[in-house]
Amino acid sequence: MDRHQRIKQITNLFQVKNVISIKELLKQFNVSEMTIRRDLNLLSKDNIIELIPGGAILKIEAATENEEEPYLITHAEMKRTREKMRIGKKAASLIESNETLIIDIGSTTEHIARFIPEQVPVTILCYGMNILAEIHRKKNCHPILAGGYYHSDTLMFESQEGIQLIKKTRADKAFISAAGVSEELGVTTPNHYEVVTKQAALKSAKTKILTVDSSKFGVIKTAYFANLNEFDIVITDSEISEEYRDIIDKLGLELYVV
Known part of the structure; x- marks a missing residue:
């Protein structure tokens, strides 16, 4: 799985499960912790998630209008x-x-x-x-x-x-x-x-x-x-x-x- 595919799947996971730990993502994708942290930092910079100790949470105000980002494959309603x-x-x-x-x-x-x-x-x-x-x-x-x-x-x-x-x-x-x-x-x-x-x-x-x-x-x-x-x-x-x-x-x- 390349970086683009992995980030797309991580984004989809956050739309299903609002809070995800780094440990969960490590088990899911079998990559290094540094790789997962880089992926989460990218999603954080794009205002999709908020980093918390040990993981991240989907932002309620997450951007859903930027169609230029390849990993935003849906404009799913943010979870409550x-x-x-x-x-x-x-x-x-x-x-x-x-x-x-x-x-x-x-x-x-x-x-x-x-x-x-x-x-x-x-x-x-x-x-x-x-x-x-x-x-x-x-x-x-x-x-x-x-x-x-x-x-x-x-x-x-x-x-x-x-x-x-x-x-x-x-x-x-x-x-x-x-x-x-x-x-x-x-x-x-x-x-x-x-x-x-x-x-x-x-x-x-x-x-x-x-x-x-x-x-x-x-x-x-x-x-x-x-x-x-x-x-x-x-x-x-x-x-x-x-x-x-x-x-x-x-x-x-x-x-x-x-």
């Missing part, structure tokens, strides 16, 4: 880290001992995995590298990985074999992420390769929980995977509009606002 942490904490509070869970890919769902109490025994089926990295350290979490082809832009593993594993698993709860939520055009994601996996997760769970920050409501992305009424619970932050509060209420869904 504090809101997502609160959503993840609330979602984790709904988990009960000895449940089987499916945790979808995403930066919000990563916080769910992080906030699962150490003492709560659970089985978790996942297909995201960042989710697996969180749960494997918890002694009472029993992970099941639906593996396959690795998509570095979303940290997702995807394959027909992984989808079949999800279909054969029965879960108490599925925590699903999305990039867009529309009353008319449904729940969407930017990537078509996510669709079948997300649909399998929904069909395999008793309780279906949508975990999205308020900026996703009224947004439509390319790849549709579900209608809003297919979910039982929605967890979001306090900036959700009155319009979508009413829509969720009329659909009979349980709404948690954090």
Whole structure:
């Protein structure tokens, strides 16, 4: 992998996971610490990240208009880290001992995995590298990985074999992420390769929980995977509009606002 490819992948990782340590990047790219620090310094100079001790954090005001930079392959909406942490904490509070869970890919769902109490025994089926990295350290979490082809832009593993594993698993709860939520055009994601996996997760769970920050409501992305009424619970932050509060209420869904 040349420098251009590596910086592009590092940028994509920051758009999925807002805070990344140098140790994580060293494991991911198998290069020297000096090389990683040079890459991070370049991204810092371009106002994309802020350097912190031991790593870096995606800047909320990160530039998204400079199309001359080859590694800015998307103009992704900047992540709302504090809101997502609160959503993840609330979602984790709904988990009960000895449940089987499916945790979808995403930066919000990563916080769910992080906030699962150490003492709560659970089985978790996942297909995201960042989710697996969180749960494997918890002694009472029993992970099941639906593996396959690795998509570095979303940290997702995807394959027909992984989808079949999800279909054969029965879960108490599925925590699903999305990039867009529309009353008319449904729940969407930017990537078509996510669709079948997300649909399998929904069909395999008793309780279906949508975990999205308020900026996703009224947004439509390319790849549709579900209608809003297919979910039982929605967890979001306090900036959700009155319009979508009413829509969720009329659909009979349980709404948690954090």
